[in-house]
Amino acid sequence: MKEAPKTALKILEIIKGASKVCVVGHIRPDGDCIGSQLALTLALESQGMEVMCWNQDPAPAKLKFMDTKGRFQPPSSGHQFDLVIAVDAASYDRLGEVAAFIQDRQKLINIDHHPSNTRYGDINWIASASASSGEMVYQLIQAAKWPLTKEIANCLFTAISTDTGSFQYPSTSQATFVTAGHLVEKGANLGMICDEVYQSYSLSRVRLLKRVYNQFKLTENNQIAYLWLKKSDYAKTGATRADTEGLIDHIRAIEPVLVACLFEELEPGVTRISLRSKHPQVDVDTIARQFGGGGHKAASGARIEGKPMTVQRRLITVLRKAIRNQL
Amino acid sequence: MKEAPKTALKILEIIKGASKVCVVGHIRPDGDCIGSQLALTLALESQGMEVMCWNQDPAPAKLKFMDTKGRFQPPSSGHQFDLVIAVDAASYDRLGEVAAFIQDRQKLINIDHHPSNTRYGDINWIASASASSGEMVYQLIQAAKWPLTKEIANCLFTAISTDTGSFQYPSTSQATFVTAGHLVEKGANLGMICDEVYQSYSLSRVRLLKRVYNQFKLTENNQIAYLWLKKSDYAKTGATRADTEGLIDHIRAIEPVLVACLFEELEPGVTRISLRSKHPQVDVDTIARQFGGGGHKAASGARIEGKPMTVQRRLITVLRKAIRNQL
Numbered sequence: 299m300k301e302a303p304k305t306a307l308k309i310l311e312i313i314k315g316a317s318k319v320c321v322v323g324h325i326r327p328d329g330d331c332i333g334s335q336l337a338l339t340l341a342l343e344s345q346g347m348e349v350m351c352w353n354q355d356p357a358p359a360k361l362k363f364m365d366t367k368g369r370f371q372p373p374s375s376g377h378q379f380d381l382v383i384a385v386d387a388a389s390y391d392r393l394g395e396v397a398a399f400i401q402d403r404q405k406l407i408n409i410d411h412h413p414s415n416t417r418y419g420d421i422n423w424i425a426s427a428s429a430s431s432g433e434m435v436y437q438l439i440q441a442a443k444w445p446l447t448k449e450i451a452n453c454l455f456t457a458i459s460t461d462t463g464s465f466q467y468p469s470t471s472q473a474t475f476v477t478a479g480h481l482v483e484k485g486a487n488l489g490m491i492c493d494e495v496y497q498s499y500s501l502s503r504v505r506l507l508k509r510v511y512n513q514f515k516l517t518e519n520n521q522i523a524y525l526w527l528k529k530s531d532y533a534k535t536g537a538t539r540a541d542t543e544g545l546i547d548h549i550r551a552i553e554p555v556l557v558a559c560l561f562e563e564l565e566p567g568v569t570r571i572s573l574r575s576k577h578p579q580v581d582v583d584t585i586a587r588q589f590g591g592g593g594h595k596a597a598s599g600a601r602i603e604g605k606p607m608t609v610q611r612r613l614i615t616v617l618r619k620a621i622r623n624q625l
Numbered sequence: 626m627k628e629a630p631k632t633a634l635k636i637l638e639i640i641k642g643a644s645k646v647c648v649v650g651h652i653r654p655d656g657d658c659i660g661s662q663l664a665l666t667l668a669l670e671s672q673g674m675e676v677m678c679w680n681q682d683p684a685p686a687k688l689k690f691m692d693t694k695g696r697f698q699p700p701s702s703g704h705q706f707d708l709v710i711a712v713d714a715a716s717y718d719r720l721g722e723v724a725a726f727i728q729d730r731q732k733l734i735n736i737d738h739h740p741s742n743t744r745y746g747d748i749n750w751i752a753s754a755s756a757s758s759g760e761m762v763y764q765l766i767q768a769a770k771w772p773l774t775k776e777i778a779n780c781l782f783t784a785i786s787t788d789t790g791s792f793q794y795p796s797t798s799q800a801t802f803v804t805a806g807h808l809v810e811k812g813a814n815l816g817m818i819c820d821e822v823y824q825s826y827s828l829s830r831v832r833l834l835k836r837v838y839n840q841f842k843l844t845e846n847n848q849i850a851y852l853w854l855k856k857s858d859y860a861k862t863g864a865t866r867a868d869t870e871g872l873i874d875h876i877r878a879i880e881p882v883l884v885a886c887l888f889e890e891l892e893p894g895v896t897r898i899s900l901r902s903k904h905p906q907v908d909v910d911t912i913a914r915q916f917g918g919g920g921h922k923a924a925s926g927a928r929i930e931g932k933p934m935t936v937q938r939r940l941i942t943v944l945r946k947a948i949r950n951q952l
Contacts, residue, residue, distance in 0.1 A: 475809065479800075551823070552826055
């Protein structure tokens with residue numbers, strides 16, 4: 299097991315002095331965010347603390363299995379916290395509406411593995427070599443010697459599995475595997491988790507996938523794949539935002555593709571872009587930062603204002619240049 | 626690390642006395658078979674042995690990256706072997722045409738993880754609790770203290786990853802994760818391997834997937850999903866049989882679906898059916914046997930003669946009855 303760094307031990311000291319804690323995460327939470335939030339919440343509760351586990355948005359249907367006790371909740375007003383702990387949230391903005399409800403606090407701790415993290419906490423533990431925030435929460439729980447229950451193991455396994463694309467992203471390290479193995483030993487139900495997460499798509503998502511395959515485009519000699527999801531696509535398929543998770547991987551997986559891009563119409567004139575790179579020298583974190591976003595070298599995103607076709611043209615131009623510079 | 630069992634140590638003793646060895650595997654080899662064969666071949670060569678690595682069939686395109694030295698070959702006549710080692714082959718029949726070329730041998734060793742293994746070797750090491758044969762070859766190499774080179778690590782990681790569905794099948798154990806982690810530490814290029822194996826679909830396969838999403842049908846209240854692949858689908862998409870691997874999983878993964886069925890036109894009047902069940906009481910092995918085929922409870926197949934629409938009607942009727950009997 300990797301040793302917890304000094305910052306983690308300092309965080310543990312602060313946690314041990316707290317009695318009312320709020321664990322928060324980023325908007326549109328994914329498996330790593332929800333799993334890390336819930337695991338930390340359950341661990342703190344086991345130590346007798348009063349813990350709220352808040353997120354602006356609910357868990358996507360396929361990730362609800364983790365929350366057996368209904369702990370994952372929208373924020374509510376009138377609370378004072380000794381400690382607010384943000385996990386997996388790269389910036390304070392990413393907490394969304396939750397931010398307004400956690401003002402009355404002693405300290406804010408920021409635990410995250412995104413290299414673009416803005417260090418917005420009073421104490422910041424940013425481990426960009428970690429493949430998931432789940433691995434950091436695991437390190438914290440191990441260092442504290444808090445009990446690693448089956449339920450916590452399920453949450454952390456889900457966090458790690460989803461944020462590594464089922465142990466396929468290059469960020470997956472030896473420590474990732476050793477941690478996952480230990481979680482399985484502690485009772486994480488790998489078969490159940492993988493069925494829930496990877497083998498269960500709603501009919502609306504299947505209709506959306508049909509649109510993906512019918513509508514995606516290839517350019518730059520098939521090295522760039524891109525896809526638009528408009529509000530009308532949701533209306534016509536009955537799909538929700540939750541159904542879009544992992545959609546981009548379908549165009550990323552096309553053999554000659556080096557960069558995949560998903561354009562999502564958030565509202566007229568506002569587009570969210572998601573980027574995936576398969577080329578080690580095409581760094582989509584840097585590219586997303588040019589548009590006010592960020593993420594990792596191989597996976598990033600941004601929100602861009604402007605006419606859809608202008609956004610598309612600007613981004614494709616930058617991607618094309620990045621690819622041509624490297625090949 | 627799991628200790629190598631006594632049989633493995635006995636096998637090591639025999640290997641150490643051999644100088645000309647042939648490593649064989651099963652027909653239509655998959656990632657576990659090819660990875661295990663190549664890893665063992667390279668390890669034995671590092672010990673100064675003369676080694677042939679034979680398989681009746683070539684490696685599928687997406688698995689060729691493992692064979693950097695062109696060691697994986699069809700069999701040839703005129704060889705005498707001190708030792709033939711079969712890996713990942715559940716029965717002697719599964720060696721296919723290779724069997725005729727390995728008659729002149731002192732001993733046959735059988736290393737496999739399939740519970741159905743027929744124990745056809747002079748010495749048999751059958752570890753049905755192992756998620757892959759790759760894990761067994763890893764144990765052997767570790768017990769022998771042979772060097773675990775980067776190339777061997779790549780082969781073994783691919784073997785383990787593919788035979789666990791990327792660490793998703795319930796057979797995946799703590800030992801599987803610990804082994805995978807050690808292979809990554811020894812230089813297995815996880816990013817490259819997963820890109821080759823999981824993230825690299827030919828354009829022809831993508832065109833075939835588009836047809837899957839446009840053409841699949843749901844019936845029996847969305848509990849049965851089925852799909853036809855006609856010869857014309859291959860012609861129109863440029864896809865080959867190799868491109869159909871895993872296609873059925875796309876319709877199996879639809880949430881309300883209990884049984885998925887793929888109908889493939891082999892020639893006019895001859896259809897291959899593939900069945901997948903997600904319901905523990907709907908046993909598609911039994912169903913396939915009614916049509917002269919078989920397999921496992923959750924995955925089976927058969928070849929059926931007759932007009933396509935007749936075949937479809939007969940099968941769907943049986944599936945419908947099986948589902949209604951259980952719910």
